[in-house]
Amino acid sequence: MSGKVYIVGAGPGKKDLLTLKALEVIKKADVILYDDLIGEVAEFLKETNAELINVGKRRGAHKFEQEEINRMLLEYAKAGKIVVRLKGGDPFVFGRGGEEVEFLKKNGIEFEYVPGISSAIAVPGKVGIPVTHRKYDPAVVFITGQESRERMNWEALAKLNATIVVLMGLSNIEMICKNLIDHGKDPETPVAVIEKGYSDEEKLVVGKLCDIAEKVALERISPPAIIVIGRVVELIANNSKI
């Protein structure tokens, strides 16, 4: 009999921000394939009897290709195991959870999605930035900073009255800000960059669309980091100068 795969979100890295459902499936798993960005949740894994496999993929130091991960999910499930595929934040927010679900469906493997709190919302919130606020823009857009120039509609993004939350954008921050300014977004728009949210190394830099790239370089901000572009940044909890 074939097993089951749980596609699970670990949340933003704090143990107490893991869902009860996620903890329940972690406890009963036979195998856990986990990513790097799971923070303190790793401590729960050590308390289980499950086989633990770190399939974390870092840019430039790929440990496992997606095809290899898919193959492992399939093999373990076919062997009748309860498999947890644990990912940082939410699996369906720039987490390749969708691709894995597609693969499992195609191969007739039973699966279940267990949501996690996405860093896209929680990390800005942690430093006092609600991604929406009634006083400001009526929309929020989540984008990847790794998308090609051609596929991203910068003109629409620049014109939309929305908070823009960028994941995986640090290495392209200059290009992202330039594209938005070139397409008409106000260069004075407030921007916040939060590095390693919810960890002891958390760092926050605030600025404007026209100067944030320079500030980020000066402060030596490194990934993972979230970029928040929009007036909601004015609500920041501390007194950081924009």
Ligand SMILES: C[S@@+](CC[C@H](N)C(=O)[O-])C[C@H]1O[C@@H](n2cnc3c(N)ncnc32)[C@H](O)[C@@H]1O
């Ligand atoms: C591959 S995406 C995964 C996102 C994840 N599925 C989620 O919902 O949070 C990785 C990106 O998420 C963001 N990220 C994840 N955890 C973060 C954290 N603790 N602090 C800052 N950014 C984080 C960064 O932009 C990072 O490059």
